Amino acid sequence: MTHDTSSEFARATAVERNGDHSFTADLDAGWKVAGAVNGGYLLGVAGRALRNLRPPTPDPLVISTFYLGPSREGPVDITTRTLREGRSTANCGIELSQNGAPTIAAMATMGNLGELPDDVATTATPPQMPPPEECISVAEASEDFKNAAPIIDRFDMRLDPATAGFAVGKPSGRGLLQGWIRLVDGTDPEPLSLLTFLDAFPPVMFDLGRFNWAPTMELTAHVRALPAPGWIGARISTKNIAGGMFEEDCDLWDSSGRLVAQSRQLARQPRG
Incomplete structure (x- = not known):
């Protein structure tokens, strides 16, 4: 297994490696909405697989995902492809499928958030709301x-x-x-x-x-x-x-x- 079991989220997004670019996972029914597995949870599963590519790419910086059909609880096949490896980032493709039919297809840029510059210049402000x-x-x-x-x-x-x-x-x-x-x-x-x-x-x-x-x-x-x-x-x-x-x-x-x-x-x- 290529995952941490220290939290419910880690267990629910666990992936198992089948090869350098393929994984399987078991989608948890507890993460469903209106009968289908939630799209954000699927992003967590996809991110877990991408994090475990070789060489390791620890963090998702950008991921753009197309939802091709509903995902259900149970086994899912994950295939990945490394398109480019740079000094600080890697560009990857990833697809999740069930019963031979793709349910999401995504492109991602992976990197290391801990190594990014610490400068911040923003006009964005946090939401004003009670604690x-x-x-x-x-x-x-x-x-x-x-x-x-x-x-x-x-x-x-x-x-x-x-x-x-x-x-x-x-x-x-x-x-x-x-x-x-x-x-x-x-x-x-x-x-x-x-x-x-x-x-x-x-x-x-x-x-x-x-x-x-x-x-x-x-x-x-x-x-x-x-x-x-x-x-x-x-x-x-x-x-x-x-x-x-x-x-x-x-x-x-x-x-x-x-x-x-x-x-x-x-x-x-x-x-x-």
């Missing part, structure tokens, strides 16, 4: 919601009350969600869990009164820094809904106030 203990725990969701999205039990997720009106039938209509997230077992965040956090919150369309699940077509994630221990703050927004699709932007901030990950995904509007 986690003053936010609404998603653990208080209805049993019907939990049954439809068992993945929420994998996280300690707290929603900013100012953006959680959808939970009581009063969405704000702004297309904005904010909150805090960490793994339910208290494991501190690291680059692979950041990939999963980027697609962990309820769809931003909930804040627009559209409550069905929205399948992701493509998601591009940027991991910008090694996160400090503790809670991760998240801001999820959309500003363009057209042609039966919408974009969802997510920014993740660590406990030191550093922007540590960003993503944009294109998804289909919820049906119904």
Whole structure:
């Protein structure tokens, strides 16, 4: 095995090497949403495989993923291809498939976040929201919601009350969600869990009164820094809904106030 078993997340994203460029994994049913395995969890599995390529490339810097079909719990085959190896980064392709049919195809740039320059020049600001203990725990969701999205039990997720009106039938209509997230077992965040956090919150369309699940077509994630221990703050927004699709932007901030990950995904509007 090529994985750490120190946390639930590490066990759930474990991969087993079959060759220099092939792996298998067992997708965990506890990470499902609306009957399919969550796309962010799949990014964590893909990142785990890419991390174990030879020579090792420890961290995902960029990963752009196309979701070709729903993934189910159970065995998955993973194939990788190293396209270029540079002095500080490697460019790789990766595909996950089940029963001979590809479910995701991705391109990634891998590197070492710990060796990046420490300069920061940004106009981005963390979300303004109450501390986690003053936010609404998603653990208080209805049993019907939990049954439809068992993945929420994998996280300690707290929603900013100012953006959680959808939970009581009063969405704000702004297309904005904010909150805090960490793994339910208290494991501190690291680059692979950041990939999963980027697609962990309820769809931003909930804040627009559209409550069905929205399948992701493509998601591009940027991991910008090694996160400090503790809670991760998240801001999820959309500003363009057209042609039966919408974009969802997510920014993740660590406990030191550093922007540590960003993503944009294109998804289909919820049906119904």
